[in-house]
Structures are given as structure tokens and as C-alpha cells.
Amino acid sequence: MKPRPAGPFLQQPDALAAVTRQAGQSTIEYLVVCAALAFALFVPISGDAASPDGARTTVQIVLNEFQQAYRNISHAISLPN
Numbered sequence: 452m453k454p455r456p457a458g459p460f461l462q463q464p465d466a467l468a469a470v471t472r473q474a475g476q477s478t479i480e481y482l483v484v485c486a487a488l489a490f491a492l493f494v495p496i497s498g499d500a501a502s503p504d505g506a507r508t509t510v511q512i513v514l515n516e517f518q519q520a521y522r523n524i525s526h527a528i529s530l531p532n
Contacts, residue, residue, distance in 0.1 A: 495506035
């Protein structure tokens with residue numbers, strides 16, 4: 452098969468460079484969003500009343516809640532009928 456000719460946009464001199472810059476911009480946006488999520492998950496929350504030292508990260512809070520839920524479920528399963 453013969454390759455199709457490029458459309459009129461890609462035949463312009465700087466069109467391919469513009470497409471490449473756009474792809475690079477989306478990579479930067481992805482990195483910024485990932486960095487913001489990592490920051491939000493791993494920065495300690497000060498003044499946490501449930502923590503003895505007063506600061507836990509969001510990840511620690513979520514993991515502690517999963518542990519408590521597992522304890523509750525295993526306790527409920529172990530009860531006699």
C-alpha cells in the first residue's frame with residue numbers, strides 16, 4: 452500500500468514541531484498533577500486528634516481505617532451463630 456499524503460496542516464513547515472510541543476505539554480501537565488497528588492497524600496495533617504503525636508498523613512489515615520474495618524469484619528465472622 453502506498454502511504455497517504457499528509458494533510459494540509461502537517462505540510463506546513465512548523466506543524467510537526469507544534470504537534471511535538473503539544474505532546475510535551477501534556478507530559479508536563481501529567482507530572483504536575485502526579486506531584487500534587489503525591490504531595491496531598493504524603494504531607495502530614497497537623498492537629499489530628501486521633502493520632503498520639505498529632506500528625507498523620509492521608510495514606511496513614513486510610514490504612515488505619517482499612518485495618519479497623521478488617522478487625523471489625525473478622526470479629527463479626529468469629530461470633531457464634
